[in-house]
Amino acid sequence: MVNRTAPTERTHNKQAIDTLIHARWIIPVVPEKRLYENCSLAITNGTITAILPSSEARNRFAPKEERQLGDQLLIPGLINTHNHAAMSLLRGFADDYPLMTWLEKHIWPAEQQWVGPEFVSDGTRLAMAEMLRSGTTTFCDQYFFPEATAAAVREAGMRAQIAFPIIDSPNNWSRNGDDAIEKGLALRDDYRSHHRIGVAFAPHAPYTVGDETLKKIAIYANELGISVQMHLHETAGEVERAVAETGQRPTKRLHNLGLLSPQFLAVHMTALNDDDIALIQKTGAHISHCPRSNLKLASGFSPVAKMLEAGINVSIGTDGAASNNGLDMLAETNTAALLAKAVSGQADALPAHQALAMATINGARALGIDDVTGSIEVGKAADLCAIDLSALEQQPLHDPLSQLIYTANGHHVRNVWVAGKQLLKDRKLTTLNEEELKQRAANWRDRIAGRTH
Numbered sequence: 001m002v003n004r005t006a007p008t009e010r011t012h013n014k015q016a017i018d019t020l021i022h023a024r025w026i027i028p029v030v031p032e033k034r035l036y037e038n039c040s041l042a043i044t045n046g047t048i049t050a051i052l053p054s055s056e057a058r059n060r061f062a063p064k065e066e067r068q069l070g071d072q073l074l075i076p077g078l079i080n081t082h083n084h085a086a087m088s089l090l091r092g093f094a095d096d097y098p099l100m101t102w103l104e105k106h107i108w109p110a111e112q113q114w115v116g117p118e119f120v121s122d123g124t125r126l127a128m129a130e131m132l133r134s135g136t137t138t139f140c141d142q143y144f145f146p147e148a149t150a151a152a153v154r155e156a157g158m159r160a161q162i163a164f165p166i167i168d169s170p171n172n173w174s175r176n177g178d179d180a181i182e183k184g185l186a187l188r189d190d191y192r193s194h195h196r197i198g199v200a201f202a203p204h205a206p207y208t209v210g211d212e213t214l215k216k217i218a219i220y221a222n223e224l225g226i227s228v229q230m231h232l233h234e235t236a237g238e239v240e241r242a243v244a245e246t247g248q249r250p251t252k253r254l255h256n257l258g259l260l261s262p263q264f265l266a267v268h269m270t271a272l273n274d275d276d277i278a279l280i281q282k283t284g285a286h287i288s289h290c291p292r293s294n295l296k297l298a299s300g301f302s303p304v305a306k307m308l309e310a311g312i313n314v315s316i317g318t319d320g321a322a323s324n325n326g327l328d329m330l331a332e333t334n335t336a337a338l339l340a341k342a343v344s345g346q347a348d349a350l351p352a353h354q355a356l357a358m359a360t361i362n363g364a365r366a367l368g369i370d371d372v373t374g375s376i377e378v379g380k381a382a383d384l385c386a387i388d389l390s391a392l393e394q395q396p397l398h399d400p401l402s403q404l405i406y407t408a409n410g411h412h413v414r415n416v417w418v419a420g421k422q423l424l425k426d427r428k429l430t431t432l433n434e435e436e437l438k439q440r441a442a443n444w445r446d447r448i449a450g451r452t453h
Contacts, residue, residue: 014059014060014061014062015042015060015061015062016061016062016063016064017042017043017044017049017061017062017063017064018043018044018045018063018064018065018420019041019042019043019044019063019064019065019066019067019382019420020040020041020042020043020057020058020061020063020065020066020067021040021041021043021066021067021069021074021384022038022039022040022054022057022066022067022068022069023036023038023039023040023041023069023072023073023074023386024037024038024069024070024071024072024073024389025037025072025073025074025389025400026039026041026051026073026074026075026376027073027074027075027356027376027400027401027404028051028076028375028376028377029075029076029356029357029360029361029374029375029376030361030374030375030376030377032353032357033353035400035401036051038053038054038055039051039052039053039054039057040052040053040054040057040058041074041376041382041384042057042060042061042063043382043417043420044420045420046381046382046419046420046421047379047380047381047382047420048376048377048378048379048380048381048382049378050378051376051377051378067415069386069414069415070390071388071389071390072386072387072388072389072390072414072415073386073387073389073400073403073404074376074384074385074386075135075356075360075376075384075385075386075387075404076137076360076361076373076374076375076376076383076384076385077135077136077137077138077159077360077373077383077384077385077416077417077418078134078135078136078137078138078329078330078333078359078360078363078385079136079137079138079139079315079316079329079359079360079363079364079367079373079374080131080136080138080139080140080316080317080318080327080329080332080363081139081140081265081267081286081288081315081316081317081363081366081367082140082142082229082265082267082288082290082317082318082319083127083139083140083141083142083317083318083319083320083327084141084142084143084319084320084322085123085124085127085128085139085141085143085149085320086115086119086120086121086122086123086124086127086143086144086145086148086149086320087123087127087143087320087321087322087323088123088124088126088127088130088320088321088322088327088441089119089122089123089126089441089444089445089448090107090110090320090321090322090448091321091322091325092325093106093107093110093322093448094106094107094110094322095296095325097297098297098298099234099235099297099298099299100235100237102297102323107322110448111144111171111172112171112172114444114447114448115144115145115172115173116145116172117145117147117148118148119145119444120143120144120145120148120149120152121148121149121151121152122437122440122441122444123444124141124148124149124152124153125152125156125432125437125440126437126440126441127321127327128152128153128156128158128432129429129432129434129437130321130326130327130328131158131327131329132156132158132416132423132424132429132432133410133413133424133427133429134327134328134329134330134331134409134410134411134413135329135330135385135387135410135413135416136158136327136329136385137158137159137373137383137384137385137416137417137418137423138158138159138160138161138363138364138367138369138373138383138418139158139159139160139161140160140161140163140200140229140265140288140317140366140367141160141161141162141163142163142164142165142202142204142229143165143320144165144171144172144173145172145173146162146163146164146165146173146184146187146199147187147190149162150162150187150190150191150197150199153196153197154194154196154197155431156423156431156432157196157418157419157421157423157431158196158418158423159196159197159369159373159381159383159418159419160196160197160198161197161198161199161200161227161367161369162187162191162197162198162199162200163199163200163201163202163227163229164180164183164184164187164199164200164201164202165180165202165204166180166181166184166201166202166203166204166209166213166217167180167203167204167208167209168208168209168210168213169208177203177209177210177212177213177216178213178216181201181213181216181217181220184199184201185220187199188224188226195419196418196419198227198367198368198369199226200226200227200228200229200367201217201220201221201226201227201228201229202228202229202230203217203228203230204230204231205230205231205232205234205238206230206232206238206242206250206253206254207238207241207242211253211257214254214257214259215257215258217259218257218258218259219258221259221261221263221264222258222261222263225263226263227263227264227265227367227368228259228263228264228265229264229265229267229288230254230259230264230265230266230267231267231268232250232251232254232266232267232268232269233249233250233251233266233268233269233270233271233272233276234267234268234270234271234294234299234300235270235271235299235300236270236271236300238250238271239271249273249275249276251266251272251275251276251279251280252275252276252279255279255283260279260280260283260285261283261284261285262283262284262285262286263368264283264285264286265285265286265287265288265315265366265367266280266285266286266287266288267287267288267290267317268288268289268290268293268294268299268302269287269289269302269307270294270299270300270301270302271300272302272303272307277303277306277307277310277312278310280307280310280312281307281310281311281312285312286312286313286314286315286365286366287302287307287312287313287314287315287366288315288316288317288366289302289304289314289315289316289317289336289358290316290317290318290319290324290332291316291332291335291336291339292318292319292324292326292331292332292335293318293319293320293323293324295335295339296323296324296325297323301339301343302343303343303344304336304339304340304343304344304349304350305340305343305344305346305349305350306344308350308354313362313365313366314358314362315358315359315362315363315365315366316329316332316333316336316358316359316362316363317332318332328409328410329359329410330359330387330404330408330409330410330412330413331409331410332359333355333356333358333359333405334355334405334406334409336350336355336358337350337351337352337355337405337406352401352402352404352405352406353401355405356401356404356405360374360375361374361375362374381418381419381420382417382418382419382420383417383418383419384415384416384417385413385415385416386413386414386415386416387404387408387412387413387414388412388413388414389403389404389408389412391412393407394407394408394412413427414426414427
C-alpha cells in the first residue's frame with residue numbers, strides 16, 4: 001500500500017500561489033536562445049513569481065489551480081504591433097486591388113457608410129477572439145471610435161495600446177486633426193491608470209496629416225510621454241509623391257517636424273534607402289513589419305535584415321483583416337522569417353529565435369511595455385501562450401523552436417493567459433461568446449451587402 005500524506009499536511013509550509021503551470025518546453029525569449037524543459041511557472045496576482053523545474057515546483061508551491069500542459073510549448077503571449085481590429089468585419093470585402101485603389105474605391109466609401117460605435121465594438125470582439133485563438137495577448141489598434149475598442153478590450157481581458165486615428169479631413173469619428181487630438185486625449189485620461197490598456201497618437205499617414213497637426217502631435221507626445229504610431233513608406237508611390245510635393249522623403253519630413261524618437265512606431269516601411277534606415281536608427285524609432293498585408297496589396301518589401309543589422313527594433317503586425325484576411329501572428333511571423341531570407345538573399349537572415357523575438361519582446365519594446373510583458377521572466381505579467389506540438393504534421397520534433405516558427409500556426413494554440421487570467425482554455429474562449437460573434441458577423445455581412453436594413 002502506498003503511504004499518502006494527508007492533504008492538509010502535504011501543503012503545510014508550502015507557498016500559496018494562484019496558478020502553477022507545468023510545461024514540457026518553455027521558451028522565455030529572454031534570455032535569448034534559451035529552452036527550458038520540464039519546468040513550471042508560478043503565478044500570483046497576475047505576475048510570474050518563479051520559473052523552476054517541475055519536480056521542485058510541486059514540492060514548493062500550493063496552487064489554487066494547477067495546469068499540466070503535456071506536449072505543449074509555452075512562450076510569451078504574441079504581440080501584434082499594428083492592427084485595425086474592427087476591420088475584421090470587412091474581411092474578404094475587397095480583394096486583389098493595389099493599396100490606393102483598395103482604399104479610395106472600396107474601403108473608405110464602405111467605412112463612411114458603415115463605421116460607427118456598434119461596428120467597431122462588434123468588429124473588435126471578433127478580432128480579439130481570432131487573436132486569442134492564435135496566441136496573441138497584446139495588440140496595438142488604430143481605428144475610428146477608439147473608445148468602443150477600449151471598452152471591448154477592457155471587457156475581454158486582453159492587453160492593448162489604443163492608437164487613436166488623426167486625419168485632417170472630416171471622417172465618421174472626428175471633424176479634423178484638432179478634434180481627433182482632443183477626443184484622443186480625453187480617452188487617455190479615462191484609461192490613464194488602467195493596467196492593461198494604454199493610449200497612443202496615430203496620425204494616419206504623411207499624405208493625410210499636415211505639418212501643423214504633426215507638430216502639435218510631436219509636442220504633446222514629448223510633453224506627455226505618449227507613443228506615436230503612423231503608416232509610413234508603405235509604397236514606393238507614396239514616397240515618390242511626397243518628394244514631388246514636399247521635396248523631402250517622408251522619414252526626413254517627420255524628423256524635421258520632431259516626430260522621430262524612441263516613442264515613434266513606423267508601420268510598413270517598404271520603400272527605404274540607406275538614408276532612411278540610418279535616420280530611423282539614429283532617432284531610436286521602431287518598426288512594425290506587416291509582411292502578409294504588404295504582399296497582398298503589392299505594397300513592396302521591407303528590408304528587415306538590413307534594419308536589424310543596423311540595430312533597429314523591428315516588431316511584427318498583421319494589419320487589419322481587410323488587407324490580410326487573417327490575424328494569425330504565428331503565420332505572420334513565419335512569413336516574416338521566410339520573406340527576410342528571400343529579400344536579403346541570405347538563408348540565415350532572420351533565424352527562428354530572432355523571428356520569435358520580433359513577435360514578442362521586440363513588440364513590447366515598440367509599444368513601450370517591455371518592463372511588463374514580451375518575455376517569460378520573474379516579475380513580468382503572466383501573458384502566456386501554449387502551443388500543442390503533438391500533431392502528426394509536427395513529427396519528428398528535433399527542435400521546438402523550429403517547429404514553432406516553420407511548422408506551427410494559430411490552430412495549434414491551446415491555451416492563453418493575460419495577466420494570469422486564462423482567456424483561452426483548451427481552445428475555448430472564456431470571456432467571449434463564439435456563437436454570438438459569428439451571428440453578429442453574419443448580420444454585418446448582410447447589412448453591408450444590402451440584404452437587410
